[in-house]
Amino acid sequence: MKRKNKQITPPRLAERFLLWFLKADLAEEVLGDLDEKFYSQLKKHSAFKARRNYWFQVFNYLRPFALKASSYRSNNLTMLKHNLLISFRSFMRFKSTFLINLFGLASGLACTLLIYLWVTDEMRINRFHEKGDRIYQVLQHNRWGTSVQTMTNTPRPLAAALKADFPEVEHSVSVNDDWADTPGVVSFGETKFKAKDNQVDADFFNIFSYELLQGNPANPIPDTKSVLISDKLATKLFKSVDNVVGKTVHWDQYEMSGDYLITGVFKAPSSQSSKHFELLFSEELLVERVDGYANWNNNNDRTFVLLKEGSDARAFNEKIEHYLKTKMDSEKNTLSVQKFGDRYLFGSFQNAEQAGGRIVYVRLFSLVALFILGIACINFMNLTTAKATNRMKEIGVKKAIGANRHTLASQYLSESLLLSFIALLVAILITSLFIGQFNEITGKQLALNLEPELIIGALTITIFTGLVSGSYPALYLSGLHPIAMLKGKLKQTFGDTWLRKGLVIFQFTISAILITAVMVVSEQISYIQNKNLGFKKENLLRFDYVTEEGPGFRAFIEELKSIPGVVEASGAVDDATGMHGGTGNVAWPGKEEGSRTYFEILNVGYDFLETMNIEMALGRSYEPGRDKPGRSKIIFNEAAIRAMGLKDPIGKTVQIQREKSEVIGVVKDFHFQTMYQDIAPLYIQLGGQFEYTLIRLRPENMSATMAAIEEVYDSHLDGVPFDFTFVDSDYDAMYQQEQSISSLSKYFAAIAIIISCLGLLGLTAFTAEKRSKEIGIRKVLGSGNWRIIYLLSSDFTRMILVALFIGLPISYYVAQEWIQNFAYGIELSIYQFLFVGLLTIVIAWVAVGFQTLKAAGANPVDALRSE
Amino acid sequence: MKETRLGDFEEVILLLVGILDEEAYAFKIAEEFESQTERSVSIGAVHSTLNRLGEKGFLTSEMGESTAERGGRRKRIYSITASGQRVLQESRDFKVSLWNQFPAFASGNLKIEWLNL
Numbered sequence: 001m002k003r004k005n006k007q008i009t010p011p012r013l014a015e016r017f018l019l020w021f022l023k024a025d026l027a028e029e030v031l032g033d034l035d036e037k038f039y040s041q042l043k044k045h046s047a048f049k050a051r052r053n054y055w056f057q058v059f060n061y062l063r064p065f066a067l068k069a070s071s072y073r074s075n076n077l078t079m080l081k082h083n084l085l086i087s088f089r090s091f092m093r094f095k096s097t098f099l100i101n102l103f104g105l106a107s108g109l110a111c112t113l114l115i116y117l118w119v120t121d122e123m124r125i126n127r128f129h130e131k132g133d134r135i136y137q138v139l140q141h142n143r144w145g146t147s148v149q150t151m152t153n154t155p156r157p158l159a160a161a162l163k164a165d166f167p168e169v170e171h172s173v174s175v176n177d178d179w180a181d182t183p184g185v186v187s188f189g190e191t192k193f194k195a196k197d198n199q200v201d202a203d204f205f206n207i208f209s210y211e212l213l214q215g216n217p218a219n220p221i222p223d224t225k226s227v228l229i230s231d232k233l234a235t236k237l238f239k240s241v242d243n244v245v246g247k248t249v250h251w252d253q254y255e256m257s258g259d260y261l262i263t264g265v266f267k268a269p270s271s272q273s274s275k276h277f278e279l280l281f282s283e284e285l286l287v288e289r290v291d292g293y294a295n296w297n298n299n300n301d302r303t304f305v306l307l308k309e310g311s312d313a314r315a316f317n318e319k320i321e322h323y324l325k326t327k328m329d330s331e332k333n334t335l336s337v338q339k340f341g342d343r344y345l346f347g348s349f350q351n352a353e354q355a356g357g358r359i360v361y362v363r364l365f366s367l368v369a370l371f372i373l374g375i376a377c378i379n380f381m382n383l384t385t386a387k388a389t390n391r392m393k394e395i396g397v398k399k400a401i402g403a404n405r406h407t408l409a410s411q412y413l414s415e416s417l418l419l420s421f422i423a424l425l426v427a428i429l430i431t432s433l434f435i436g437q438f439n440e441i442t443g444k445q446l447a448l449n450l451e452p453e454l455i456i457g458a459l460t461i462t463i464f465t466g467l468v469s470g471s472y473p474a475l476y477l478s479g480l481h482p483i484a485m486l487k488g489k490l491k492q493t494f495g496d497t498w499l500r501k502g503l504v505i506f507q508f509t510i511s512a513i514l515i516t517a518v519m520v521v522s523e524q525i526s527y528i529q530n531k532n533l534g535f536k537k538e539n540l541l542r543f544d545y546v547t548e549e550g551p552g553f554r555a556f557i558e559e560l561k562s563i564p565g566v567v568e569a570s571g572a573v574d575d576a577t578g579m580h581g582g583t584g585n586v587a588w589p590g591k592e593e594g595s596r597t598y599f600e601i602l603n604v605g606y607d608f609l610e611t612m613n614i615e616m617a618l619g620r621s622y623e624p625g626r627d628k629p630g631r632s633k634i635i636f637n638e639a640a641i642r643a644m645g646l647k648d649p650i651g652k653t654v655q656i657q658r659e660k661s662e663v664i665g666v667v668k669d670f671h672f673q674t675m676y677q678d679i680a681p682l683y684i685q686l687g688g689q690f691e692y693t694l695i696r697l698r699p700e701n702m703s704a705t706m707a708a709i710e711e712v713y714d715s716h717l718d719g720v721p722f723d724f725t726f727v728d729s730d731y732d733a734m735y736q737q738e739q740s741i742s743s744l745s746k747y748f749a750a751i752a753i754i755i756s757c758l759g760l761l762g763l764t765a766f767t768a769e770k771r772s773k774e775i776g777i778r779k780v781l782g783s784g785n786w787r788i789i790y791l792l793s794s795d796f797t798r799m800i801l802v803a804l805f806i807g808l809p810i811s812y813y814v815a816q817e818w819i820q821n822f823a824y825g826i827e828l829s830i831y832q833f834l835f836v837g838l839l840t841i842v843i844a845w846v847a848v849g850f851q852t853l854k855a856a857g858a859n860p861v862d863a864l865r866s867e
Numbered sequence: 868m869k870e871t872r873l874g875d876f877e878e879v880i881l882l883l884v885g886i887l888d889e890e891a892y893a894f895k896i897a898e899e900f901e902s903q904t905e906r907s908v909s910i911g912a913v914h915s916t917l918n919r920l921g922e923k924g925f926l927t928s929e930m931g932e933s934t935a936e937r938g939g940r941r942k943r944i945y946s947i948t949a950s951g952q953r954v955l956q957e958s959r960d961f962k963v964s965l966w967n968q969f970p971a972f973a974s975g976n977l978k979i980e981w982l983n984l
Binding site: 029030032034035056060061063065066 | 892893894897898909910911912914915918930933934936937938940942943
């Protein structure tokens with residue numbers, strides 16, 4: 001071909017596209033015209049513009065007159081239209097089946113969507129750090145006791161030492177977030193707020209992707225007089241984020257109290273961060289203010305390292321395993337690292353090996369979503385294949401005039417896909433209605449945003465649902481014999497009914513398991529909440545008040561006690577629901593050489609035991625004036641006495657961290673940890689500084705008492721808001737995760753059983769309709785209504801019995817596993833499971849009862865007259 | 868039953884076919900349209916209209932010769948049929964009669980620029 005300009009030719013792709021859709025007999029003239037156009041454009045404009053114009057011209061040939069009349073494509077289009085039409089007609093014709101399927105699939109999809117949102121949110125926690133694949137947290141495996149305890153507490157010097165000794169460590173940081181458990185009070189002039197703080201090293205921002213908005217990125221916290229605050233706190237304190245740097249704020253918290261210069265502002269951690277802090281101080285501040293903080297045996301810091309690119313974490317783990325021994329001769333504890341992003345989901349350790357964590361719940365709920373969706377799919381399969389007898393003629397005619405299997409299969413698949421897309425729309429509606437409640441239960445802030453991931457996720461789930469639920473009907477119906485179908489002689493084979501029954505059994509097995517889960521979880525929770533804890537958690541008020549023991553605080557306590565509604569009041573450091581320290585360094589008379597027992601420690605005020613209503617087993621409690629803060633006089637719990645094997649303990653002297661202590665009393669065992677743990681050996685000592693105040697109230701006239709307390713509070717802590725909690729609700733909050741699982745499993749079990757029953761209802765309606773003549777004849781011959789009801793319900797009762805037979809042992813096993821996590825679990829009895837079984841059957845009977853009653857009560861003449 | 872009236876665009880295309888005579892093929896007609904009216908048009912749109920006019924019986928066409936810038940491809944030359952000429956005439960007569968019924972124009976008080984469509 002000769003052309004004036006050999007380099008520049010019309011775009012090949014456009015030409016090929018044109019030829020693909022253009023009628024063959026138009027090709028020559030059109031291509032000629034377009035070429036001519038192209039070269040005339042080329043004379044006036046750039047090659048790019050000429051090409052662009054060519055494309056424009058090509059697209060302008062997408063006109064009906066020029067399109068190929070492709071038999072293949074138009075036929076497919078027609079078939080699709082036909083299939084959609086037939087689907088719509090069958091939806092209209094079998095309205096109840098359609099509604100059952102729609103409702104089932106929609107609620108199944110809604111559950112799946114909610115769980116999908118929850119799971120993706122869980123997966124995102126702490127994964128937003130840019131260098132996330134290289135950030136590792138150092139874990140310490142405590143090997144002092146009989147079992148290995150894994151903790152995140154590490155010594156202060158560890159971070160720097162790791163960086164110095166191991167070349168693969170790029171940055172390392174010590175973080176103290178313990179103090180954040182008891183918020184301090186930040187004040188600027190008269191404005192005061194409670195806030196959470198962390199103490200961090202200089203490399204904090206080099207490792208984590210928390211954003212420094214203002215300040216010097218190289219050294220944001222230059223000294224122990226500096227503080228960084230979050231943009232949120234800045235807005236609260238100063239009404240603006242601008243011109244905040246350089247201002248001085250006062251901070252009230254224990255040893256950390258003082259005036260600090262703001263040297264920077266950071267963006268408040270998002271909800272995707274598991275850490276929430278509003279102030280950042282220097283780690284050096286702790287070293288300065290807390291005695292012995294930088295010692296190797298003082299485990300108060302979290303240590304994070306950023307490994308260099310290409311480093312092998314496993315090799316690093318092996319290197320650092322016995323690293324602590326190089327610093328302290330007798331140290332038995334070992335170290336390892338875990339990717340920080342994995343900590344949130346894979347946080348639990350057993351014998352220094354990763355085992356479970358929140359991921360268990362993520363998996364559990366994903367499984368539940370899959371099961372509920374499966375139950376809804378089964379409804380569709382069962383009802384479609386059952387109803388197929390009504391559509392036999394249609395399929396038969398289609399087959400007779402030459403429809404092949406593929407065409408029929410695609411008809412049923414397009415029907416199920418259509419249904420699942422309609423269900424998706426309904427599901428989105430349901431989800432947006434219930435997402436608020438779901439957030440309340442799970443404590444998240446999920447939203448149905450149109451993110452591409454969510455859209456892709458929802459579409460994948462929907463298409464998957466459509467294909468799964470349509471696959472069996474498609475394969476089954478397309479494989480039937482046309483002549484048998486047209487003659488109406490088709491018998492349902494043994495295999496079909498067996499499969500349908502199997503699917504129903506599967507549905508009810510899952511439902512029974514979910515019902516058992518609801519029962520066991522809620523019983524366990526109410527057991528925990530109502531168990532005698534060894535102290536009375538009701539009417540116990542607490543508020544944070546960080547102060548020193550002394551005349552001022554005594555006066556405060558006395559003022560509180562003088563209020564008529566107050567029974568008792570005390571300051572305290574540790575509490576019965578939260579964190580406290582521990583030690584293995586206790587020696588007592590008759591202790592075996594080399595044996596080690598780990599003791600928990602509670603630091604309390606004088607009237608703590610009385611305020612908590614903890615009973616003494618032996619000896620006396622603390623008395624002001626007689627006992628001084630410190631370890632000189634201590635009180636053990638019974639578990640500690642048992643562990644030590646101490647006889648007649650009162651008056652004996654033990655050594656705690658090489659200091660002599662006199663045992664003045666023994667308290668009866670009470671629960672100061674979660675129910676997952678046994679009551680551990682414990683000693684109680686008088687604290688010299690308190691973090692909160694505990695008050696026992698009389699149940700009468702609470703509001704007057706509260707007002708009086710607030711008055712006393714304001715006179716001592718002017719300007720700090722009176723934020724109080726009740727210990728019983730704090731205690732319940734400890735089991736918040738179990739609570740939310742309990743309420744979620746209630747909803748999911750209800751949905752599962754409703755969908756299953758709907759399916760059963762559909763099947764019963766179908767059977768009743770199929771057997772209407774039989775029922776009519778039976779009635780004419782004198783059968784009673786109950787006999788008919790028995791006839792209709794015996795079949796599915798048998799199926800449910802089989803389901804229970806499979807489901808209950810499984811749920812017993814699973815429940816037993818779960819309960820064993822608790823040191824104090826409920827006893828599972830056979831009656832509970834019988835109850836679940838009975839409940840399932842009754843629910844199913846009620847569900848189909850209306851249908852069977854209607855069938856049994858129908859006038860036989862109506863059934864027999866037709867035809 | 869084919870529509871036998873002329874649309875505005877169709878009328879212009881039909882006239883252009885008459886003007887271009889031996890050179891009346893889609894590309895040239897589109898070029899001519901653009902230069903006469905200073906409105907841009909795609910070849911596809913022109914082709915579609917030519918096709919429609921052909922179906923209405925106002926145009927016939929036959930393949931002409933090929934040239935180098937067409938890559939050796941032939942062009943389809945359109946020509947007006949008798950009924951095409953008649954429908955153009957009817958269209959003009961109809962408009963002239965409308966013009967004449969308009970008093971302001973009929974009295975000759977207004978200057979009329981003819982055929983500036």
